[in-house]
Amino acid sequence: MPATATPEVLPRIDPDRRTDSSADLDSGYLVICWDDPVNLMAYVTHVFQTVFGWNRQRAERHMLEVHKNGKSLLAREHLEKAEFYVHQLQKYNLHATLERDAP
Amino acid sequence: MIIIQAGPEHFRFEISWEEKELLNVIRLYPHVPAAHHRLTKGRRIPDGAENQQLLEYALQSQREENRQLVAALLNEPARFAEIETGFRVDFTRGEIEWLLQVLNDVRVGSWIALGSPAGHPEMQPGLSNETLSHIMTMDVAGFFEMAFLHALTGEPLTGDA
Numbered sequence: 001m002p003a004t005a006t007p008e009v010l011p012r013i014d015p016d017r018r019t020d021s022s023a024d025l026d027s028g029y030l031v032i033c034w035d036d037p038v039n040l041m042a043y044v045t046h047v048f049q050t051v052f053g054w055n056r057q058r059a060e061r062h063m064l065e066v067h068k069n070g071k072s073l074l075a076r077e078h079l080e081k082a083e084f085y086v087h088q089l090q091k092y093n094l095h096a097t098l099e100r101d102a103p
Numbered sequence: 104m105i106i107i108q109a110g111p112e113h114f115r116f117e118i119s120w121e122e123k124e125l126l127n128v129i130r131l132y133p134h135v136p137a138a139h140h141r142l143t144k145g146r147r148i149p150d151g152a153e154n155q156q157l158l159e160y161a162l163q164s165q166r167e168e169n170r171q172l173v174a175a176l177l178n179e180p181a182r183f184a185e186i187e188t189g190f191r192v193d194f195t196r197g198e199i200e201w202l203l204q205v206l207n208d209v210r211v212g213s214w215i216a217l218g219s220p221a222g223h224p225e226m227q228p229g230l231s232n233e234t235l236s237h238i239m240t241m242d243v244a245g246f247f248e249m250a251f252l253h254a255l256t257g258e259p260l261t262g263d264a
Contacts, residue, residue, distance in 0.1 A: 029148075037221055038214035040245060042252045043207060050200070056256075083142070083154060087161050090140050092204055093211045100147035 028101040029082035031075040035066050036095045047092045048074070051085060076101060104247070106254045112196050114254045119189040128243045129173050132205045133166045134212025169205050172198075199251045206251075210244035213237040 033044075041063055048059035052074065065072035074096070075085055082098050089096035104122050108115035118126070142158045143151065176182065176198075183190040194202070216237045217224050224238050 036211065038211055038241070039207070040248055043203065043248055046252055046255065079149070086142060087158055090158065090162060091165050093135060093207045097141065098143045098148060099145050
């Protein structure tokens with residue numbers, strides 16, 4: 001059986017147009033961690049490092065913010081990513097929520 | 104409980120007989136009421152009810168997984184090798200990670216059972232046998248959390264957030 005030649009159609013690539021995922025997505029959701037005085041400071045620091053991949057210094061800064069101010073803004077992201085972070089933080093039983101950024 | 108060997112992925116501890124008994128505190132897992140977890144404090148999230156349900160499913164699935172890991176650990180006597188002063192036990196980094204989740208669930212669950220006090224629960228008025236039991240559970244879970252965190256970080260640790 002003779003092979004049928006199928007014209008190959010490739011997408012046109014415009015080198016001047018790039019998709020910037022962070023710019024294209026709505027990053028108007030805040031991940032906030034609230035103070036639960038029961039949580040150990042070292043534990044909170046460890047969880048921030050694990051979930052966000054932060055270094056110790058940055059994780060401790062946010063932990064202290066939670067401790068002193070009652071809350072800390074951990075991330076401003078698009079909805080799905082922010083939800084992902086909240087799920088991860090709550091798996092460790094940290095009091096984290098997702099809030100809409102003020103317009 | 105002391106750490107005697109810490110590699111990048113494997114950790115060896117020595118625990119006393121009493122500490123091994125206290126580790127049974129993880130049998131209380133899951134201790135935090137499922138309804139405790141809220142996705143948001145505001146009401147401006149699209150599909151809020153659906154997303155809240157997704158969070159509950161995710162946490163329920165994780166609780167079930169951790170519950171099975173707890174049961175497996177407690178039903179694995181060979182894991183704890185008896186030595187002169189108590190037991191020697193090995194954990195991987197991954198095992199320590201889920202043990203931390205389990206221990207903190209037990210700690211937070213006891214704190215919620217105490218009425219989520221802002222200060223030290225020992226200082227609350229009206230201590231009863233029940234509240235003392237919750238306080239002891241919190242302290243025991245916290246003790247093991249600190250030991251595991253110390254193993255992961257290599258630094259002495261103190262303090263509540």
